[in-house]
Amino acid sequence: MRLNDPDRLFPTEPRVRDLARALYQAVADLPIVSPHGHCDPRWFAENERFPNPADLFVVPDHYVFRMLVSQGVAMSDLGVPRVDGGKVETDSRTIWRRFAEGYHLFRGTPSAMWLDHSFEFVFGIDQVLSPGNADDLYDHIEARLADPAFRPRALFEHFNIEVLSTTEGALDDLRWHKQIRESGWSGNVVTTYRPDAVVDPDFEGFAENVAQFGALTDEDTQSWDGYLAAHRKRRAFFKTFGATASDHGHPTARTENLDAKAAEALFAKIMSGTFAPEEADAFRGQMLTEMAKMSLDDGLTLQIHAGSRRNHSAQVFGAFGRDKGFDIPGRTDYVGALKPLLDAVGMEPDLTVLLFTLDETVYGRELAPLAGAYPALKLGPPWWFFDSFEGIKRFREATTETCGFYNTAGFNDDTRAFCSIPARHDVSRRSDSAYLATLVATGRLREADAFEVAEDLAYGLAKKAYKL
């Protein structure tokens, strides 16, 4: 049997479906441009085989294990490592069986669609995962993983990835990127500058991080000028490994544009180690504007990923640490929050600031009106929980009428699940084709224009927004 309906995500009315299929077919085989994500560059540096099915699909993917956890499976029974090194399940086949027992929980979710896509198109599986065939499918995948054709570089090429951006912290030595470069492999893997650990005063180990940042750059990062200079140096260093963007994950979209004296005083307060939450927030906000100003010089695209309340469960954070599926979105303001940054640099036509949100209510109310006016702003694609058919549909329906297509930035897969990359781009291309076909069928877009837009959404806009 086929795990994936060839016409999935297309509108149901036959005439519209035919047009959606035609639009999709025109873009289905375009190379993948993946300008933002969390794959590990080490995979491509070392090109070792992936260890086993559970470690490929379950243990590292918080989309997957949180759903099982939500129905009462213990995180440790899924092999998620404890921060104290305590005992967790290590038998990958047992973990896989638990995953199979809960596979029905994913019905109707994008996770099911991504998994089934990987199962069928990467691993050649033709059965729905269930407790009854869990062992067979485990063995099947395991056999494939042993095949050189399933090594990271081979899959990268098989996936038709034109460029893949990873994300590294400001303190990262980019050794894996170096190793990739030196290996002579032709795959284009670039880094992204993500300085949260030295920008966010609430980050674990912030003070030490800033000290290390100074050592690394030979700048006095205890002074405001030196601290900024260190950022400039690291940005330049990241650019030598292909970086075309920086990325900032903040709890809010707050920005500030303090004068030099006030900014210096705030930095001193932060570096004193004694500061109010409000001051930490202001500092993060000031740094977004500083980064935007550096972008005016060095051309990096600035990504703002705002609105996640990280580590919501104290218990899970204490036992298992960050990125364990317990990051919960909250209401997020952009219209007031971005004004300082926009008053400073919003009218700059050569700057690109990409906005991401986990609060869908801002699409039509705040983000589209902002991006439909300020030359420096573009909208990033639907993010995280909303990187899905319904999420993409709501995004397009809420933004297109106000800011059109050309103030958006194509697709991001934003994943650490390597095998899901083709699946995610496929969902995006199908969802956009469905949307465009509906516009054409309802007289809101000309058919020829729809084909142009489809290619822009699948390929051109991402390249342009990220200068790739």
Added chain:
Amino acid sequence: MRLNDPDRLFPTEPRVRDLARALYQAVADLPIVSPHGHCDPRWFAENERFPNPADLFVVPDHYVFRMLVSQGVAMSDLGVPRVDGGKVETDSRTIWRRFAEGYHLFRGTPSAMWLDHSFEFVFGIDQVLSPGNADDLYDHIEARLADPAFRPRALFEHFNIEVLSTTEGALDDLRWHKQIRESGWSGNVVTTYRPDAVVDPDFEGFAENVAQFGALTDEDTQSWDGYLAAHRKRRAFFKTFGATASDHGHPTARTENLDAKAAEALFAKIMSGTFAPEEADAFRGQMLTEMAKMSLDDGLTLQIHAGSRRNHSAQVFGAFGRDKGFDIPGRTDYVGALKPLLDAVGMEPDLTVLLFTLDETVYGRELAPLAGAYPALKLGPPWWFFDSFEGIKRFREATTETCGFYNTAGFNDDTRAFCSIPARHDVSRRSDSAYLATLVATGRLREADAFEVAEDLAYGLAKKAYKL
């Protein structure tokens, strides 16, 4: 003529419609599980006939009379009783005629759908209510009400209700439930523990209520320990009348998890009668966590109905009292509000906390991510204004992709309009069938799985969430 289209609420594309119809037919005749609502247990205890059409359909139903009021009909002209006992319309035929004159106002609303369902399928009416036939239909319904087959118990059986939960305050003596038990009637009517009057410091008569609470339980409810013990006793008493859940209607979803000393001090402050609004709010929040902890012991499912700004019109509240259609939803936070409760008990797999909201923006942003992670959380169905085709559609579209189907809890009719119960469950079953058929037709769900899910949504999940 038929008042109700046999294919109502199904998708319009013929192939999808056929599948929706098939899904619906598979669940249409399942027994009704009504785990949360506001029917009067006295109806089933005494089994008297319903008084007349106006008192059945208009006077007690704030969904119905508020719409007429919104277009200028005086509440007193619809027979809604005044708190001062002042004169209101008492002629039920006159009230019915006023209702008929405004029946066009309900076009496109779920109220019209529920009413027409009752008219056709309960009362055998084949004409649209209008000023021209108001008297005829009044006489028709009146004649039926005189028939023993239209007494409460007979209708209960005719409606194929497997279990019906009513809602009683903590001070209720449950005499009608007792009378039902003692009558030997086989209908399963159970109670729900709703302690707002002794938990919410802003409730009318709170201090007296707490005193009465002590008298009833033989506990010293002036002390924190005695007050908690009184709750435990009443919960146990309610369980003897079938209660499997408690229910809490709070203006916000705020929770607190104070240590014993701080909780005791807050209680003392509240009992002193002099407290700030903020303290009342904190106390309600603390009590949600206390209730959740009691649920760990006694197994009651905890329902949180948050976000209604009750009695918005001072004038209407002054003249007519509570529950008169002037309760207006407002923005409601869950992600911050629930953290204290979730840090305390959110990872407990044997606890069930059901979240309800009147703020649809939280479905995708807060509720689905929370329920898709914490084992103790499930999402209650769309509530009040959103218990409708569009409301159910938005709920499914906004939550399924993040928390799936199995972190939701089936359907609640939540009504005091007894004759609307089959209509409401029918709307729910049709709306879910339409949604599932659309998923199948767009390759997001397998057809066989859709039939399983349809039955779970119509029947199984409610039984499981409420342990019925």
Added chain:
Amino acid sequence: MRLNDPDRLFPTEPRVRDLARALYQAVADLPIVSPHGHCDPRWFAENERFPNPADLFVVPDHYVFRMLVSQGVAMSDLGVPRVDGGKVETDSRTIWRRFAEGYHLFRGTPSAMWLDHSFEFVFGIDQVLSPGNADDLYDHIEARLADPAFRPRALFEHFNIEVLSTTEGALDDLRWHKQIRESGWSGNVVTTYRPDAVVDPDFEGFAENVAQFGALTDEDTQSWDGYLAAHRKRRAFFKTFGATASDHGHPTARTENLDAKAAEALFAKIMSGTFAPEEADAFRGQMLTEMAKMSLDDGLTLQIHAGSRRNHSAQVFGAFGRDKGFDIPGRTDYVGALKPLLDAVGMEPDLTVLLFTLDETVYGRELAPLAGAYPALKLGPPWWFFDSFEGIKRFREATTETCGFYNTAGFNDDTRAFCSIPARHDVSRRSDSAYLATLVATGRLREADAFEVAEDLAYGLAKKAYKL
């Protein structure tokens, strides 16, 4: 070629499309009732020809030029005048060419639909605007504008406008309205009372405005009583030029209902010129309630347009002034904000208060529940960014189930782009026909009722809400 699909905006399923078309055809030729907008009465007073294509379609229309600006075109290159009188592009053909170069940016937007509608149905154009035909189309439109049939009054009649309301400030002498009256022309153009400049303490020149307000009315506008009396006089004066409504554009929907003494003290504080932002906000809120009370006497419908954060870009505001496409919506509360006004006058059946919002989240959560209860409230149509197919769809889907059709107020074009008026009403009539057809096809509305409702939405409800 046809620029506009004859079946645009109708549902795609053939049976539903047929019904939508039938509903649309029943209302397509009804006269246009335009009860709120920003056309210049001078056009109809003087009846001069429109200057040129760029000044008709680009320079005055912030919907159009902001989109070009968002993609890097300088505002001055589009001829938008600078407040300092500095140099901007004055060659209208050059501006038109820049517009043509960016015409693809409007793909999928209502602006494209309005423009193509004007191009085809007003100017008889049969080609899509592009850089290649920009000059030809410029010449084509220019030739038409020289034709007397394209003068304002002729177009007004050709557009089948039954009544057009303009909007004038409280200090306006209504000279153009006077001139229209005296001209003997039969076109019905009426004014609307918009007193923001003398009501909003943050308005540029507020103190002088209030002084001039006193001079104009021969009232002592330094005193609270005199200030209120001045409003009463101006409202009466505006009524002599056909006004049936007042209009209020406030950043929030806040209302107050202070007693006479407190209101007088607040007014004195404001007039002292030294006041906190909070006091300015309270004063605006108090004035909404004062205006509502005056409406009880003089019958004017009260419009509240809340929620725009005006002049978001300090740079654009400084260089180009107000209304330049940089007004951004923000979150807006109504449920708490309107309570004081509603407690004062909300139950008055003869008062009409129309609510408008730029925060779509309040449609279902706040506005529909309020309008579905309070007799004085009705919902204005989707506004500004949401005056579009998707915007209208979301509005109907979010409000109808709770407040029905008869608590809404028909359509507003709310435009200063005269040629877009037929296009906008056409979009509204098509969108509502699509929605109604969907309700009928899914058994939520009877077909005969749908035809009645379609006419009410296109014509009757606007006349009723505005007493036109």
